[in-house]
Ligand code: HEA
Ligand code: HEA
Ligand code: CUA
């Protein structure tokens with residue numbers, strides 16, 4: 004459903020979109036059934052001269068089952084949605100696959116600072132590469148990110164990855180992603196963070212191994228901003 | 229029941245004269261009469277709705293045509309944009325939905341529907357409105373102080389809301405917070421009144437299951453409000469101290485915790501959405517029963533389901549915080565509870581729909597509004613399930629999908645439901661019938677554009693557009709021409725809708741001045757408010773004609789009777 | 801003339817008493833939210849015990865005693881009102897107000913002391929909670945005492961005697977809140 008509007012570019016984007024489709028099918032069915040019933044009843048029982056309406060209390064068994072059955076079935080649908088949801092949640096937020104590389108992402112009013120590990124692939128070493136509002140990663144590599152904030156809440160969101168995580172001052176939150184395609188896409192700040200919230204944009208550059216190595220080599224001398 | 233019966237009882241009104249109190253204009257301002265207080269709430273709410281609507285107009289213009297000079301406002305700066313969005317949300321929920329659906333209709337209807345002459349604490353009732361009015365004044369004033377209105381979203385997450393250095397609206401944020409806190413106090417006072425009035429002042433013979441559902445719904449909503457808002461009041465005091473005294477309740481650097489506020493806010497915030505939903509459901513069921521000439525399908529079922537919804541609503545709050553940095557294991561629990569709540573709400577919807585079965589449906593204007601509420605709310609309800617599924621919310625959180633979800637719930641509740649109630653009880657409130665043709669023009673002119681505003685916003689949400697961003701030009705993927713087309717459709721639909729509101733105001737004034745006389749019971753309804761004059765006199769009924777109750781409120785088309793309705797106060 | 805609505809009692813419970821219980825229900829959640837937040841923080845910050853060690857248990861204990869005594873006179877006032885003795889009820893209410901005043905005086909001495917030692921509301925998280933919780937409670941004491949004055953005034957003239965009971969219920973609540981605050985703020989080290 005969503006891939007019509009937004010490319011799927013991470014390993015779990017497909018799972019999230021699949022879950023959304025599952026929910027769409029299940030609630031879509033009930034939605035159309037309920038709307039259909041509503042309009043049909045309004046038409047079927049429209050006022051006709053001289054015709055009195057029926058006296059039904061809603062406690063008659065043969066009528067009540069029109070409520071009790073759907074209501075039990077909704078519960079069954081809920082079970083399917085919960086199972087699907089928890090599986091996806093587990094995949095994205097509760098498991099951390101072994102990283103190929105780790106980056107640090109720092110939000111502050113109103114810019115993103117990205118700390119890349121540099122040539123030695125170790126974070127917090129002198130050769131780290133710092134960039135502002137531009138994140139460079141390599142395709143098909145598992146990245147861990149350590150998300151921090153220097154002031155207020157921000158939220159790191161990459162729509163094409165379907166990933167989103169709030170950044171909190173005083174905490175470092177770890178998450179992961181793995182890109183499946185190369186390209187250049189938007190990073191948005193998804194939590195209101197003051198007047199500049201609307202300009203807190205960044206770009207993610209997903210490069211193949213060669214390009215990425217070249218970028219690392221070209222930038223490994225940069226210093227802390 | 230004839231109209232002339234009222235004239236014979238004119239003399240009785242003198243008995244009430246001595247507690248009329250002040251005269252002249254002051255009579256309206258200092259009145260303790262529940263109907264007058266209800267009106268005060270309603271007109272304040274209506275006024276605030278116009279302001280909230282105007283704000284929506286300004287920022288929707290900015291979103292569709294960034295940087296333009298919005299007629300009637302001018303250039304929208306980022307700070308102003310944030311303040312407009314924040315205060316639009318706050319006003320629409322706390323100064324429109326609650327005062328109109330709960331306070332205005334609660335005040336007007338509860339005593340009339342239970343056959344009482346007033347609330348049990350008339351003076352507390354007046355105090356409640358006065359505090360409410362003060363809160364509205366403070367909120368509006370906050371938009372004009374130095375630095376501008378508060379712009380940290382209606383959820384006011386700290387540290388942004390707590391530290392002036394971050395939000396740059398030193399005065400605005402404190403005034404916003406004080407206004408909201410005062411509004412809570414007003415509704416606590418009003419709520420205590422509603423609850424005790426319903427419990428104690430029912431007409432002789434009126435048992436718990438003879439109370440019209442809308443009165444139940446308003447009271448259950450008040451109880452929900454009362455039991456959920458407390459922690460947030462404490463939280464608001466802490467936030468105020470953080471803002472003004474410099475404490476660090478929400479500052480992690482000083483041992484505080486920003487997430488605490490989110491818990492306190494949403495522990496209230498989620499029940500709050502049902503606080504406004506329930507009265508709208510009550511209004512809908514009342515209207516549908518009357519115009520389908522049908523007994524409500526399973527009165528007790530409905531009541532118990534409502535209570536179940538209320539109880540469950542206390543256990544779902546963290547679905548707003550799935551990705552806020554809470555323990556990921558908690559998300560699983562809250563996904564389960566959130567999805568569970570679809571069961572009672574689905575049941576409420578099914579009961580409303582089932583009530584139509586076997587009816588004889590008259591499509592008057594109030595009935596159209598009630599049916600539209602049901603049809604549109606379903607969209608809002610089912611899209612909530614997408615968000616409740618934690619895995620999907622990773623993507624949806626804070627996108628326009630969420631925004632469209634809750635406008636598809638709030639708009640049906642606060643605007644469609646309000647119009648339903650307003651057009652249904654207008655004859656009782658003002659003694660005149662509303663013009664049905666104008667009413668229908670207004671109806672279609674509101675409901676059709678409504679869908680054209682928010683369907684495009686769903687699609688924008690699916691395209692990854694986030695909320696509270698004043699200008700999308702900084703996001704290359706959101707700045708495409710096709711995206712702007714969607715935004716412009718939404719804005720133009722809003723303009724159309726706003727234009728049709730003029731029809732409503734025109735209809736109100738015209739009907740009020742020269743409408744057809746309504747008589748006591750124009751809709752041939754059963755509930756007690758229709759047994760007195762329109763508008764009801766001070767004291768509602770002559771002292772010696774206070775109604776007694778003999779049966780439930782929905783005895784339409786009873787097989788033993790010639791007439792297809794059976795007022796609650798008619799002896800067998 | 802009072803509205804008929806105020807004279808009815810479909811539940812059999814007097815409306816005033818019903819209302820006061822609902823007031824207390826909403827107060828319970830307010831204090832519940834505040835104390836719940838405090839407890840969560842306190843468990844997360846064992847070092848706050850050092851700050852808590854600087855509270856003065858003796859002041860706290862005396863105030864507990866003062867409030868309990870005032871609750872007792874409130875009960876006696878209720879009894880007197882039941883018996884129809886408005887003057888006596890008013891006198892006992894005055895004594896309760898005296899208790900409230902004593903409580904506030906002790907509190908202000910205590911706070912002055914603490915503030916002079918630099919333990920202000922912004923000193924650290926513990927003191928923030930300490931002043932907020934005790935301050936909110938103190939506001940309830942002040943509000944209760946003022947309302948009590950009006951009720952005593954009426955009771956003295958033999959009017960609205962049923963209100964003596966209502967303010968008593970409220971006063972017990974204020975007392976109970978203190979019973980929670982005292983160990984949580986003063987004793988837990
Ligand atoms: C009155 C308003 C109202 C109502 C009634 C609801 C109802 C629901 N809401 Fe909504 N919601 C809001 C107002 C409301 N909401 C607001 C204001 C926000 C955003 C706040 C902000 O961040 O600013 C929000 C945000 C919000 C979120 C957080 C999104 C995010 O920020 O990431 C979630 C997540 O779970 C959610 C879920 C639900 C659910 C499950 C319901 C359920 O109650 C819906 C139940 C109804 C149905 C399901 C329809 C009827 C049933 C059927 C037709 C049967 C078929 C169904 C199934 C098979 C399941 N809502
Ligand atoms: C009850 C709640 C309610 C209502 C009715 C509305 C109504 C509308 N809302 Fe609002 N909105 C919110 C609650 C509501 N909103 C909230 C909570 C937010 C989030 C704020 C935040 O992020 O902090 C929000 C945010 C929000 C945004 C997001 C901005 C952003 O994130 O950048 C947008 C964008 O288009 C929007 C648009 C609209 C529009 C076009 C309407 C139109 O439908 C408005 C049309 C209004 C009218 C036509 C008024 C008609 C009424 C009368 C004439 C009076 C009748 C009265 C009586 C009869 C008594 N709203
Ligand atoms: Cu950073 Cu919004």
Ligand SMILES: [Cu+2]
Pocket residue numbers: 497498501544545547548
């Ligand atoms: Cu919710």
